[in-house]
Amino acid sequence: MGSATAHRKNVIVLGAGVVGLTTALKIQEQRGYNVSLLADVLPSDEKSTKYTSHWAGAHHVLNVTEDARQQKMDLETFKVMWELSAPGTETEQYFKRIVQTEYYTNTKLLPPLDRMPNYKVLAPETLPTGIVHGSSFSTLTIDTPKYLAYLAARLVSAGGQLVRGSVQHIDQVLEGGAGIFTPNRTPARPDAVVVCTGLGTRFLGGIEDKDMHPIRGQTVLVRAPWIDFGRTIGAENSWTYVIARHSGDVILGGTRSVDDWYPLPRPETTRDILERTFAMCPELAPPEVRAQRKPTIEDVLPLVIEEGCGFRPARTGGIRLDVEWRGAGKGAKKVPVVFNYGHGGYGFQSSWGSANIALKLLEEAMAGKF
Template sequence: MTNKAHVVIVGGGVIGVSTAIALLNHPVESYDVTIVAPDLPSLDSTTYRPNPVQGEAALASYASAWAGAHHVSDAKIPKQIKRDRETYKVLTKLEEAWRQQGWSKDINKRPLVYVHQTEYWSHKAELLESCVDWYPGYKQLPKESLPDSIDFGATFKTLDLDIPKYLPMLYAYFLNLGGRSIKHKASSISEAISLSYSSAASVTQMVDGRARTAEPTSTSIKPSLVIASPGLGAKELLGDDDVLPIRGQTVLLHAPWCTTTAVHGAETAKQSETTWCGVSKVIAAQGGYRDTYVIPRGDGTIICGGTRLEDDWDVEPRIETSHDILRRVLALMPQLQKPKQNGDSSNGNATAQKNPHAGEYDVEIAAVNVGLRPGRKGGIRLENGPKVDEIPMVYCYGFGGIGYQSSWGAAFEARSLVDEALNRTLAPDQSTFADLDSGNLVLPDPSTLFTKEHINGSAPAVNGH
């Protein structure tokens, strides 16, 4: 093993944080990693706001905070299918590790949950089918069982992610591994480079078992390489005119009654070994993307979407859009409406029943969210690029709405580019990261992570690595 290199990652979304973990916990090499980003995951979110940033709701441009998210591949090319499959492999191992730890006996605290997924396509296309036919329990649906205007359908088992739990725990794990973060909106890559080893920067890192934000306990060395993973920020930071927002609006429902048993029956729930079920629909007119989806979080709340509006910067929820979303999802899963035996009773976790976003539908709305996905004309940019200030660069952005489902595959690909650029040893084939490969993964306890206690302005305590 060679001496440590210092890698700076510009971007604090799921791609940036996952890549940081892949480098810090490299199976062979040794890296120091500093994240420089205007937005970072919170360590104390328990509200319906996805990930509060210093007590306020995350900006819509911080797309990772607003994601659904489910692992249902819509890959169009083999390279993307590979990323998605590698990510699913890691997520299954993370789910197992989290489930086996004592605190995860409370299903409401799990960041990952298995679901019985139903997929519909308005047209049958072999490549689209191949992006999902590898999921566990994959079965084609009989033609006669399909809804109108649907040409093909299938069911399978997959994982959904509760983002207000998953993303903060990734961030906490990054800090446990010795990662450092600097919350700052850099105006250039050069500024991010300078800030990453400045003795005056305000750095978040683990100190005596707690995540603290203060002047660094030790000055880091000048970076050996920079990974640019700024999401939508690439438009301004990198001057990439191909980057554009893809506006997504979702409605978060409180519907704990909408289980696999309620929707599909007890036998399906038993065979699939799932408590929750999801559904989504792929429309040819939408470029082969999912225009309608239902994503259970595993705690009784369910994300319903959505929209894909390119170059739309509006961050305010639109009532008419919520009505349209509810119309579409209820056509696929009418059980999302309140059971009649519940009458007009209100659940303490839900907002007022007369929420105008509900329209004519009898649903319990917990929140209406808007996020700006980091799209890019021409697709994902994941490659080595020209040096900045004589420092090698890796570019990793433009994931649009598929950041979570391809996050680990993209992280490992970026890690290989770093290894190659710095003449380091590549991670072995099929490896993920050291703790996961060895079965020694120790992750934060959310009952500690999600407290409001702060000591000297620091974040809550998390378990040491």
């Protein structure tokens, strides 16, 4: 081991969703750290409700109305993703720059979208029936499974490591580090731990944050490469959206059911999503069909690739971003434990901003500022 490596601080990041991956990357790419990312589900695994990040649409829309910290995180993330999505870059394939149209059935639901690039309020006479406000702006969508794989690869090429392990209690990693889960078992106390375990934080021993709860979201993935825009209707009790990805696949949604733990897509909800999205966006039917006759929902059914659902890791009180000092084992030195979890429905669009805060908290703690 070279002396530069030997002097680095060993940091364990727990959780390999978009929040853990981005936070681990941010720390690893900062000089002076060796990051081990430890998680029981990794981005290359099959999709399940134990890992929300696979299920996100995802688009970036500044839809948080009152939380200034969240707005700042979202804006910082937008800036990073806008650069990553620039035409001609190697990373543009994980994103699609689009024109997004947002319709609302009630002006009370309106978020501060006017900060999005090319924001325009749509003329009232152009709005569909039942819509009282419409706007359009430029934004980007994220091909989430591919983007997560990219983050993991970038972490490894920056010198970080990915370790699989199911942590029962935070003390396990405070005493043994990620080494307790590696094949040759090399326990070592880390210099710091960062907790990005999403909904799992509700069950992680020593933390067990009961403010964490799921907001279940069901989606349908279709193959419709002719769709090159995003469209949403925000209503009091439902959000209907179409999110086009770079690959030509399109995510249709959505649902928001609080404290709903059912882990499989419900067939009647899939049908409801298809009906709502087709009513909002008849362009989902293939162009050759639309050229000949009025399309029906039957024209969209053969395009379905996947139905799925994920649990948005929501936290009463918002995202937890703070530090505690903890030690495990008799007489153990306390080390900083940084928390970054509870991103609800905005984990992608706040990922870089919240990772910036987590890194700052870590650096200040390591420098003995608190």
